[in-house]
Amino acid sequence: xxxxxxxxxxxxxxxxxxxxxxxxxxxxxxxxxxxxxxxxxxxxxxxxxxxxxxxxxxxxxxxxxxxxxxxxxxxxxxxxxxxxxxxxxxxxxxxxxxxxxxxxxxxxxxxxxxxxxxxxxxxxxxxxxxxxxxxxxxxxxxxxxxxxxxxxxxxxxxxxxxxxxxx
Numbered sequence: 001x002x003x004x005x006x007x008x009x010x011x012x013x014x015x016x017x018x019x020x021x022x023x024x025x026x027x028x029x030x031x032x033x034x035x036x037x038x039x040x041x042x043x044x045x046x047x048x049x050x051x052x053x054x055x056x057x058x059x060x061x062x063x064x065x066x067x068x069x070x071x072x073x074x075x076x077x078x079x080x081x082x083x084x085x086x087x088x089x090x091x092x093x094x095x096x097x098x099x100x101x102x103x104x105x106x107x108x109x110x111x112x113x114x115x116x117x118x119x120x121x122x123x124x125x126x127x128x129x130x131x132x133x134x135x136x137x138x139x140x141x142x143x144x145x146x147x148x149x150x151x152x153x154x155x156x157x158x159x160x161x162x163x164x165x166x167x
Contacts, residue, residue, distance in 0.1 A: 014094070
């Protein structure tokens with residue numbers, strides 16, 4: 001059950017990221033720099049996609065994905081459709097990996113040492129969900145700053161939780 005929750009929330013955040021990217025009316029704004037914000041929405045989305053394809057897809061799912069972290073931060077001027085496609089690839093990697101995970105795997109050490117430590121797979125997956133949500137918030141903030149549009153893109157609703165029931 002724990003695995004299903006992590007999987008669902010991770011995909012929810014990626015789907016939210018896609019909605020945020022598609023909410024930019026002018027695609028050039030996706031790549032527009034804002035003083036005080038170190039990255040653009042496009043850069044953040046590519047980073048999250050590469051991160052999840054590496055840590056979830058390649059490390060846990062043995063997908064064979066080879067991460068190019070430098071490219072995550074250097075690629076520019078991709079279309080919204082290209083970014084969404086990249087995020088869809090991350091969703092595919094997450095889906096494929098979680099389809100093969102068992103609850104017992106959550107208590108085993110994560111396959112790769114990270115920053116000199118090796119947390120359990122479950123704890124690191126929770127960290128990756130938080131990491132993804134953090135960056136989703138950055139994209140939302142970036143979109144609002146560069147477009148002046150304070151409306152929501154409809155992400156992070158409790159109604160999107162798998163177990164949500166209306167009363």
